[in-house]
Amino acid sequence: MAVERDVMDAAGPYDRAKALSAFKLGDVTFYWITRACAISVLLILGGIIISLIIGAWPAIREYGAGFLWTQRWAPSADPPVLGALGPVYGTLVTSFIAMMIAIPIGLGIAIFLTEICPIWLRRPIGLAIELLAGIPSIIYGMWGFFVLGPFLADSFQPFMIKVFDGVPVLGTIFAGPPSYLSLFNASLILAIMVLPFITAISVDVFKTVPPVLKEAAYGVGCTTWEVVRNVVIPYTRVGVIGGIMLALGRALGETMAVTFIIGNSFKIQSSIFAPGTTISAAIASEFAESDGLHQSGLILLGLLLFILTFFVLAAARLMLMRLEKKAGN
């Protein structure tokens, strides 16, 4: 043993065994560092769920399931009365209207970019749409507050109210008075914000359609629209729906833009031109000044939002993964 070691030491800077063991140590260390970092992603998710549940626990114990269908939100009452119905309603309605606006337009842009647009214009228009996604949400909020809100309240809303006045159901949905702060304004801003997500994913999945399929359809005399309608969309349906769900996940959780222009009213009103609130807007505007049960109630709202978005996003990912598998084969 001793002799062997001496020989090795004598080998000096070219000591093979030493170099190998240094390599091995470096290898093992690097492996475990990367593995630990990868696992920390799971820990973050676990941390989010645990910290939300701990924070929401007093409110869960106090209100139980009734929290979900109570409309009254009176944090300063004694004891505070808190119900999630208003914010949950606002979240679902604004996201729904936003998707109704964003889906046709987002798909239209994607079709334009992949099938109609001349090639030299593709990059600039594509970039402009992608930059819409880059603008911070507080800028959208500010812009909606100062520019879009007044515009809608002065021109678009009175017009719609007049048109649908007296029509049964629609008359109540588009009822006056016009307002700077309303569910509809928030929905429109949300629609603009999620538009790039729908477009980007649709463009990506439209590109996975094998050119042979499209060429065959054009070859038998189909028009552009018929190719899109009967070849491109059926082939990519799962991916498009995945993209839409991803955008929906964004819309549900969007905070700053909505907080500025929704009016923060917990009362549920039938008109979409009336102010309302969403889960994230309620948290953003009240959390900093809350304490005790009120704060716990807000965290419970956050937990509800997280569960909601988690399932929407999970469904979106599963659909996109299915398409990826198809494209891979």
Next chain:
Amino acid sequence: MNPIYVSRRRKNIIIKFLCLGAAAFGVTWLALILFTLFYNGLAGLNLAVFTQDTPPPGSTDGGLRNAIIGSIMMTVIGVGIGAPLGLFAGTYLAEYGKHDRLTSVIRFINDILLSAPSIIIGLFIYGAIVVPMGGFSAFAGCLALAVIVIPVVVRTTEDMLGLVPNPLREAASALGLPRSLVIRRIAYRAARAGLITGVLLATARVAGETAPLLFTALSNQFFSLDLTRTMANLPVTINNFVQSPYVYWKQLAWSGALLITLTVLALNIGARILGAERTSK
């Protein structure tokens, strides 16, 4: 001509115009938002914005120095914590655990975190850091930003390492290079532009984040570099100023908004140019 052909052609033209209209609609919003920002923001943009601190209520001079520096500091520290972590995690997913069950679980969870509402991240850091530490702090804000950075970097790192051709790795391994050196010396180097793109995109994403800072870093009217106390930052300052009754504050909010948007868009465009260079090579 056959009436069926006519109606098919007419339908096609209508749809084409609708698609053109949709694209115009999208581009118009970007133009409108940028126009308003420049129109309102440029007017108030002068040297004082960069050299003076945020004014007290009612005052008509002052700038955004403390908020700008606070924002830069928190973004840099947040990215400094989040980017290496994300880089290593992405490395594991792409290099070591490619066919692991654990990898597919982590990838799935990461994709969900990527789009999780940022206000939830704020609530998480509030519960995990702010409450135990006994108060709002800039450090908590940095951590909240880091949590947002991680999934972005994990995703791009994994994608970019996946693009590195395997023969490169095999050649290095054949020369006797250990695995960790193959990754660091060969794979990282080959994917460098892509990795930087990922970090730039993540920086762009957090530079304008407001919601997670609202109840972690809060804001501060004064200049402070102390990470254990509240710190001014542009997004929250804008948020506070927009809702104030003071004309000068609103003016500052517009200038701040212009600064943030230009920074974020520049980062986005820079990342894209870098990414495009990579693919054209």
